[in-house]
Amino acid sequence: MQPVYLDNAGTTPPSPAVIQAISQAEQETWGNASSTHFFGRHAKQALENARIVLANSINAQPGQIVLTSGGSESDNTAVVQTALARQHLGKHIITDQIEHKAILESMKYLETLGFDVTYLPVDETGHVAVADVAAALRDDTILVSIMYGNNEVGSRQPIAEIGELLKDHQAWFHTDAVQAYGLTDIDVVADHIDLLSTSAHKINGPKFMGFLFESDNVHFKPLIKGGDQEKKRRAGTENVPGVIGFATAVKALTPAVKAARQAQFAHFKQMIVGALQDAGIKFAVNGSLAPTELQHVLNLWLPGVPTDALLVNLDLAGFAVSGGSACTAGSLEPSHVLTAMFGSDSPRLRESIRISFGSINTGAQIQDFAEKLVQIAGKMQTKNAQVLS
Numbered sequence: 001m002q003p004v005y006l007d008n009a010g011t012t013p014p015s016p017a018v019i020q021a022i023s024q025a026e027q028e029t030w031g032n033a034s035s036t037h038f039f040g041r042h043a044k045q046a047l048e049n050a051r052i053v054l055a056n057s058i059n060a061q062p063g064q065i066v067l068t069s070g071g072s073e074s075d076n077t078a079v080v081q082t083a084l085a086r087q088h089l090g091k092h093i094i095t096d097q098i099e100h101k102a103i104l105e106s107m108k109y110l111e112t113l114g115f116d117v118t119y120l121p122v123d124e125t126g127h128v129a130v131a132d133v134a135a136a137l138r139d140d141t142i143l144v145s146i147m148y149g150n151n152e153v154g155s156r157q158p159i160a161e162i163g164e165l166l167k168d169h170q171a172w173f174h175t176d177a178v179q180a181y182g183l184t185d186i187d188v189v190a191d192h193i194d195l196l197s198t199s200a201h202k203i204n205g206p207k208f209m210g211f212l213f214e215s216d217n218v219h220f221k222p223l224i225k226g227g228d229q230e231k232k233r234r235a236g237t238e239n240v241p242g243v244i245g246f247a248t249a250v251k252a253l254t255p256a257v258k259a260a261r262q263a264q265f266a267h268f269k270q271m272i273v274g275a276l277q278d279a280g281i282k283f284a285v286n287g288s289l290a291p292t293e294l295q296h297v298l299n300l301w302l303p304g305v306p307t308d309a310l311l312v313n314l315d316l317a318g319f320a321v322s323g324g325s326a327c328t329a330g331s332l333e334p335s336h337v338l339t340a341m342f343g344s345d346s347p348r349l350r351e352s353i354r355i356s357f358g359s360i361n362t363g364a365q366i367q368d369f370a371e372k373l374v375q376i377a378g379k380m381q382t383k384n385a386q387v388l389s
Contacts, residue, residue, distance in 0.1 A: 008358030074197035090140025126155030153287035154297030163192030
């Protein structure tokens with residue numbers, strides 16, 4: 001059996017169309033987009049055409065799209081540079097406890113510079129309460145950064161409601177949309193979003209490519225300093241083949257395709273949950289199965305089944321899943337997301353896995369995975385029950 005990849009929240013394989021587009025661009029559009037000769041103008045035109053595609057995908061204007069190396073750079077830029085640029089207005093920032101490490105580590109850095117960061121709690125389904133955001137707001141709050149959808153449990157935050165709350169406040173509103181972009185429709189105007197981060201490799205595009213949306217009222221110094229690229233907002237020779245590949249991936253994700261995938265992924269979730277229920281396996285969902293959530297992520301607690309042992313057994317059986325965020329997969333530390341949701345003493349921290357679906361997955365693969373999961377988890381639960389009895 002060919003190995004089955006079920007870790008699409010970590011990264012996705014580039015689609016054949018993306019590979020072809022990048023390969024063609026490497027051969028035909030390799031000029032420096034900042035050069036004024038024919039080769040440079042040709043590259044510049046291709047870059048700007050791609051920028052239009054990216055802007056249209058979130059109802060933004062092309063001039064509001066800043067090309068970056070991906071989500072981490074976009075997040076760091078949005079958080080750190082906003083703080084440094086607006087500290088004369090206040091030094092208070094609001095975020096939440098289950099943000100990606102690119103946000104949380106940026107916040108920790110700012111705390112060393114004297115900024116006051118409020119980390120909002122989440123409930124047991126991984127959601128931030130709008131009322132908590134409102135209660136935390138102060139006159140000196142300069143930034144609120146709440147992720148669009150969580151990468152470990154799939155919880156989708158009330159972005160529209162938070163945007164409405166902040167629209168008349170001085171604080172800029174940033175959202176890390178890396179996990180949600182390409183899976184759900186995003187409208188930065190309707191949701192009053194000032195800054196938004198994305199990454200191409202989450203949507204079958206190339207790695208080391210992303211963008212940061214900056215609304216017209218956003219002004220700060222660039223994080224990456226050097227040349228005058230990106231209207232002096234991000235130095236460095238533009239990755240023209242990369243952005244062409246990014247735009248190719250985005251063009252494939254029409255509203256109809258996104259809706260169909262969400263429905264398919266929801267069905268995949270039910271297949272796995274149903275198989276566990278039918279077999280009498282003890283389990284619980286970390287998060288929620290609600291249709292409003294990001295459907296490509298399913299995080300399961302399997303009592304009595306250690307995460308590391310289950311991952312090894314599934315890998316040997318030909319199934320690739322994870323214990324949480326790929327950014328901390330090699331760490332011995334428990335998931336900060338599950339810790340925030342269930343507490344530091346919860347057994348879920350050591351007995352949970354993340355399954356995440358993508359465009360390459362089929363119903364037959366999910367059926368095979370569900371059967372193998374039932375088999376392995378069932379044996380482990382029976383064995384551990386015997387040991388403890």
